[in-house]
Amino acid sequence: MLKSQLFRLKAKVLNHARIKSPWIMHFDATSCNGCGIEIIACLTPKYDIERFGMVEKGNPRHSDILLVTGAVSHKTKDRLRLIYDQMPEPKVVIVIGVCGISKGIYQGCYNIIGPIDKVIPVDIYVPGCPPRPQAIIDGIVKGLDLWKDKLKEEDKRKEEYML
Amino acid sequence: MSREDSYSIPLGPQHPALIEPEYLKVHLDGETIVDVDINIGFMHRGIEKALQQRTYMHDRFLIEKICGICSSIHTLSYCGAVEKLAEVDIPERAKYIRMIIAELERLHSHLLWVGIAGYEIGFDTVFQLAWRDREIVMNILEKISGNRVSYSMNTIGGVRRDISKSKAEELHKAIDKIDARIYHYIDVFTKDSTIIKRTRGTGILTEKDAKKYSIVGPTARGSGIFCDIRKDDTYLKYSTIDFNEITHKTLDIESRAVVRLKELLESTKIIRQCLNMMPKGNLSVKVPDIIPEGETIFHAEAPRGEILYYVRSDGTDKPYRVKIRTPTLANILSLKPMLKNQQLADMPIIVASIDPCFSCTDRVTLLDTKTGRTKTVDETYLKSLKRQ
Missing domain, CATH: 1.10.645.10 (Cytochrome-c3 Hydrogenase, chain B)
Incomplete structure (x- = not known):
């Protein structure tokens, strides 16, 4: 009994710390990079996403939230899958921009396979062409709540496994 | 030092420096760059x-x-x-x-x-x-x-x-x-x-x-x-x-x-x-x-x-x-x-x-890896590929 109580306490402290500092990563799967510069604009003083403890990281193994822009092309498909697999559980995938949701304006282009959710599971969609930084921040904060639930689920699973 | 003896590391396509994907293969001698292969085309949409x-x-x-x-x-x-x-x-x-x-x-x-x-x-x-x-x-x-x-x-x-x-x-x-x-x-x-x-x-x-x-x-x-x-x-x-x-x-x-x-x-x-x-x-x-x-x-x-x-x-x-x-x-x-x-x-x-702005750049070129030659193709060639 004591073992499970200790586990719960440890998980509570860890989750509290993790939720205050989620690390985000951006991958561009064939977009016009309009959404990309809006994501970078989120990091800068006017919008300042760092107030939620977020830092942009280049390494998928270190990041918790994946931001994907653009539709998937033949060449980026495997990369996107690989990056998703490399990220530690639990993870949240957020699609920024309308191309990643429904191919958008690239409808009918021969090298576009399809929206992001054809390749990896997606949690949150932020529509717009490109969405405003405020919308992107809103999407990421909503993703944070989802991530919190996922963390708790993960802990439950671990606890069951342990006992 | 020739290219074959050198140590090569890949850079990209996903990396923190640029927001767009591109792939560079860098051949190194110690810390010095001997040669670099540029592989673009991740942003090609048609x-x-x-x-x-x-x-x-x-x-x-x-x-x-x-x-x-x-x-x-x-x-x-x-x-x-x-x-x-x-x-x-x-x-x-x-x-x-x-x-x-x-x-x-x-x-x-x-x-x-x-x-x-x-x-x-x-x-x-x-x-x-x-x-x-x-x-x-x-x-x-x-x-x-x-x-x-x-x-x-x-x-x-x-x-x-x-x-x-x-x-x-x-x-x-x-x-x-x-x-x-x-x-x-x-x-x-x-x-x-x-x-x-x-x-x-x-x-x-x-x-x-x-x-x-x-x-x-x-x-x-x-x-x-x-x-x-x-x-x-x-x-x-x-x-x-x-x-x-x-x-x-x-x-x-x-x-x-x-x-x-x-x-x-x-x-x-x-x-x-x-x-x-x-x-x-x-x-x-x-x-x-x-x-x-x-x-x-x-x-x-x-x-x-x-x-x-x-x-x-x-x-x-x-x-x-x-x-x-x-x-x-x-x-x-x-x-x-x-x-x-x-x-x-x-x-x-x-x-x-x-x-660099790769979303402007990426085009299709065919490269024969055996001979290293590039070529342009016509419609009949593409159709013949389809049959295979």
């Missing part, structure tokens, strides 16, 4: 083909989405080419508004580059400050056009929105603010010892190499070559405006930074003159849906260099062929001479110094 399947007016919206950073210069060139084919002369006021938007775009694009350059050399303060000042430009663009990234200002036959008197006043104020900041950045990039240690003497591109690889835009002007389409083959109303072509002859990254920063001052000069010279009148003229048969080219000076549009019409409402040549496609070749014998740690800033 837009040139898609353009042939849509009408001229629909194409204008797709062309805007070729690149998010230089969206206005793409539509400016495309609309210019189509107007040339249709033999339409657009109103004077529209010409000035097109120029103002193009120069505002250059302001935001170069300020973006200043920030990225600061980020690449580990000077995050410059990144944060430059992007804060870029917001001034983004705000004014949003006030004029209603959009932060894709302005949708140019249309075939003119422009879609006007710059009213009150907006012109705001624009004047914003430009004055930016001017003061640019002087500050020129100071930072030429006097700050942290930046000078990373930029001075690295990534040398000689004038001979630049000519050999046909480099364009600020990268070429950083090697002391005069090439500015606004001066060489003027379009719109650039011939009536007084501005200087900036070149710098130290050939390194500092040279390219100084060229870009001083160009910003020229851009604000152009905007001021345009606002004062802008006559009253209509914004656009009607252009028929069916464009007469013929072919034409239109080139303009994008923030990164020369952009060229070839449009061919077969007398219908859809173009027969639209060919786009973007500046990064020319400039990316300069990475090879620039990177040779440099340190690995300098690589991100050298790659960033040409201000």
Whole structure:
């Protein structure tokens, strides 16, 4: 009994710390990079996403939230899958921009396979062409709540496994 | 040391330095770069083909989405080419508004580059400050056009929105603010010892190499070559405006930074003159849906260099062929001479110094891996592939 109580306490402290500092990563799967510069604009003083403890990281193994822009092309498909697999559980995938949701304006282009959710599971969609930084921040904060639930689920699973 | 003996590491396609994917294979001897293989094409979408399947007016919206950073210069060139084919002369006021938007775009694009350059050399303060000042430009663009990234200002036959008197006043104020900041950045990039240690003497591109690889835009002007389409083959109303072509002859990254920063001052000069010279009148003229048969080219000076549009019409409402040549496609070749014998740690800033934009660049070329030859293919060859 004591073992499970200790586990719960440890998980509570860890989750509290993790939720205050989620690390985000951006991958561009064939977009016009309009959404990309809006994501970078989120990091800068006017919008300042760092107030939620977020830092942009280049390494998928270190990041918790994946931001994907653009539709998937033949060449980026495997990369996107690989990056998703490399990220530690639990993870949240957020699609920024309308191309990643429904191919958008690239409808009918021969090298576009399809929206992001054809390749990896997606949690949150932020529509717009490109969405405003405020919308992107809103999407990421909503993703944070989802991530919190996922963390708790993960802990439950671990606890069951342990006992 | 030959290429075969060297140690090679991959860089990309997903990496923190640039927001777009591209893949560089670097061959190293210790920390020194021996050779580099450039593998682009991650951003290829097939837009040139898609353009042939849509009408001229629909194409204008797709062309805007070729690149998010230089969206206005793409539509400016495309609309210019189509107007040339249709033999339409657009109103004077529209010409000035097109120029103002193009120069505002250059302001935001170069300020973006200043920030990225600061980020690449580990000077995050410059990144944060430059992007804060870029917001001034983004705000004014949003006030004029209603959009932060894709302005949708140019249309075939003119422009879609006007710059009213009150907006012109705001624009004047914003430009004055930016001017003061640019002087500050020129100071930072030429006097700050942290930046000078990373930029001075690295990534040398000689004038001979630049000519050999046909480099364009600020990268070429950083090697002391005069090439500015606004001066060489003027379009719109650039011939009536007084501005200087900036070149710098130290050939390194500092040279390219100084060229870009001083160009910003020229851009604000152009905007001021345009606002004062802008006559009253209509914004656009009607252009028929069916464009007469013929072919034409239109080139303009994008923030990164020369952009060229070839449009061919077969007398219908859809173009027969639209060919786009973007500046990064020319400039990316300069990475090879620039990177040779440099340190690995300098690589991100050298790659960033040409201000690469891969969503403009990526095209299809077939490469035979056994012989290393590239070839172009015809329709029957593609069909034969399909049967296999």
